[in-house]
Amino acid sequence: MSDIKEISPAQLMLFGIIGGLVGIYLTPIFPPYTSILGAIGAICAVIWGAEAVRRVAKYGLGTGVPSIGQIAMGMGIIAAMFGLAIVKVLTKDPRGIYAGPILALITASIIGFIIGWFAQNVIKMKIPVMIRCMTEIAASGALIIIGFSAAVAGNYDFVGSFIPLVFDNGVILAVFWVGAVAMLHPFNACLGPDEKQKRLLYLAGSTGAITMALMGIAAIMTLGKMGAVTLLVGIILWLIFYKKFWDEVYNDAASVLGTGLIPKTEA
Amino acid sequence: MVLLATTTIIDILLIGLSGTLICLAVHFIPVGGAPAAMAQATGIGTGTVELAAGSGLVGLITSSYMYAYEPSADVYLVMAAGAMGAAIMLASTMLAGGLIYAYGVAVPFASAQVKKDPITGERQDTYVSKGTQGQGIPTICFVSGVVGSALGGAGGGLIYFVLMGYYSPLITTHAAAVAGVFTMGVFYVNSVIPSYGVGGTIEGVHDPKFKRVVPKDVFTSAVVSMLCGIVAILIAGGMTA
Numbered sequence: 001m002s003d004i005k006e007i008s009p010a011q012l013m014l015f016g017i018i019g020g021l022v023g024i025y026l027t028p029i030f031p032p033y034t035s036i037l038g039a040i041g042a043i044c045a046v047i048w049g050a051e052a053v054r055r056v057a058k059y060g061l062g063t064g065v066p067s068i069g070q071i072a073m074g075m076g077i078i079a080a081m082f083g084l085a086i087v088k089v090l091t092k093d094p095r096g097i098y099a100g101p102i103l104a105l106i107t108a109s110i111i112g113f114i115i116g117w118f119a120q121n122v123i124k125m126k127i128p129v130m131i132r133c134m135t136e137i138a139a140s141g142a143l144i145i146i147g148f149s150a151a152v153a154g155n156y157d158f159v160g161s162f163i164p165l166v167f168d169n170g171v172i173l174a175v176f177w178v179g180a181v182a183m184l185h186p187f188n189a190c191l192g193p194d195e196k197q198k199r200l201l202y203l204a205g206s207t208g209a210i211t212m213a214l215m216g217i218a219a220i221m222t223l224g225k226m227g228a229v230t231l232l233v234g235i236i237l238w239l240i241f242y243k244k245f246w247d248e249v250y251n252d253a254a255s256v257l258g259t260g261l262i263p264k265t266e267a
Numbered sequence: 268m269v270l271l272a273t274t275t276i277i278d279i280l281l282i283g284l285s286g287t288l289i290c291l292a293v294h295f296i297p298v299g300g301a302p303a304a305m306a307q308a309t310g311i312g313t314g315t316v317e318l319a320a321g322s323g324l325v326g327l328i329t330s331s332y333m334y335a336y337e338p339s340a341d342v343y344l345v346m347a348a349g350a351m352g353a354a355i356m357l358a359s360t361m362l363a364g365g366l367i368y369a370y371g372v373a374v375p376f377a378s379a380q381v382k383k384d385p386i387t388g389e390r391q392d393t394y395v396s397k398g399t400q401g402q403g404i405p406t407i408c409f410v411s412g413v414v415g416s417a418l419g420g421a422g423g424g425l426i427y428f429v430l431m432g433y434y435s436p437l438i439t440t441h442a443a444a445v446a447g448v449f450t451m452g453v454f455y456v457n458s459v460i461p462s463y464g465v466g467g468t469i470e471g472v473h474d475p476k477f478k479r480v481v482p483k484d485v486f487t488s489a490v491v492s493m494l495c496g497i498v499a500i501l502i503a504g505g506m507t508a
Binding site: 061062063064066067068070071073074075076077078079081082084085086087088089107111114115118119122123124125158159163164167168170172173176 | 300301314315316317320438440441444445448449451452453454455456458459460462463464466467480483484486487490491494495498499501502504505506
């Protein structure tokens with residue numbers, strides 16, 4: 001594996017955090033036209049989260065990869081709700097809302113850190129990257145939830161938009177589940193001795209994009225025509241990423257195909 | 268929002284308790300994971316999280332349905348509704364699974380962890396196929412599973428009840444959705460933590476692993492759930508539109 005250059009975890013973390021937050025913050029600028037950016041930000045977070053899942057699940061969790069995607073969304077949704085809602089307690093200033101996504105990210109990191117610490121030191125899982133990865137997974141989970149929800153609601157105001165447009169109609173369940181699958185599926189599908197980061201990242205892009213397409217369908221219900229654009233862009237991104245993943249699979253499979261037939265032993 | 272008021276602290280402790288109930292529930296449910304899916308281990312052939320969260324969420328639906336039609340309901344009634352829903356869900360899963368193990372895969376139900384079934388007293392070890400950890404869902408596993416899922420459902424009902432008390436005065440008709448989603452988040456966190464503790468498979472209350480892992484898992488879940496409880500109550504402060 002040493003000859004393959006991998007993107008470092010720190011670079012992907014920056015990509016996920018910056019991409020995710022920029023996407024979320026740009027969402028309410030020209031409503032509803034910019035709602036699509038929330039979903040694109042969430043795709044950045046999906047790619048980051050999938051890579052974090054890869055690093056921790058490589059050690060073998062004993063419970064399968066899906067469990068970590070589910071705990072990520074469990075932590076993410078608690079932190080996202082807290083971060084977005086708490087700003088109204090802290091300040092009466094209407095500009096306080098801008099702090100929401102960052103507060104959610106910080107809360108998720110804290111919850112993830114605590115759970116990772118307990119998993120490592122109390123449950124004794126003996127996975128050296130557990131604490132760091134749990135923190136990253138929770139943080140990306142929160143960004144995924146806020147990003148995709150913002151793509152459906154048009155902005156990230158918790159009481160004003162999220163509750164009536166995302167929570168009441170049950171779209172949040174789709175965000176929760178499809179988001180979890182987007183994050184856990186790439187490693188669950190690619191794991192094995194010949195697993196490569198590049199292939200996984202393209203697959204993560206494609207699962208993120210298909211989630212975006214589904215959010216587009218939900219956004220048709222809440223935002224009208226703009227939802228169709230999200231749906232269309234989601235499908236286009238999915239096709240692009242899936243083709244890239246497809247090519248990677250063929251590339252990696254070539255070395256297996258090229259070994260030739262088993263040599264005939266002389267009788 | 269006064270976080271240090273006595274009622275608030277009791278509510279945080281109640282959320283901590285319900286998280287602990289969910290965590291405990293996971294240990295009772297006979298989870299076999301992938302080996303059980305190939306009838307090479309005792310239990311239901313799927314993961315801990317799927318079973319615990321699956322039965323718990325059905326419990327959440329039944330308890331919230333009960334609460335929606337009887338808003339003055341007692342907390343015990345809501346918890347009982349949750350326990351009933353979750354237990355029915357898991358019992359039907361185990362019944363269907365058992366039918367497939369018995370008539371589809373054709374394995375005798377036996378546990379490799381105990382010599383005799385503590386409930387029926389039937390000998391187990393002679394029925395365990397060589398090289399496996401037992402097969403199917405023996406009586407003790409079934410009973411343990413029903414008890415466990417009832418605990419999980421009751422835990423889910425309890426969180427929902429506590430949260431509804433905070434959210435419904437503030438956001439009235441939207442409260443059910445927010446409380447339900449938050450409960451779901453706590454559910455997933457608390458069903459994954461013990462599944463890491465048990466390492467993927469556990470047969471139920473009779474498994475030697477049960478005594479070994481329950482204390483540390485319960486401690487972890489209690490701490491994490493109380494943290495979630497504090498978060499949940501602080502969220503209510505931000506709901507003043």
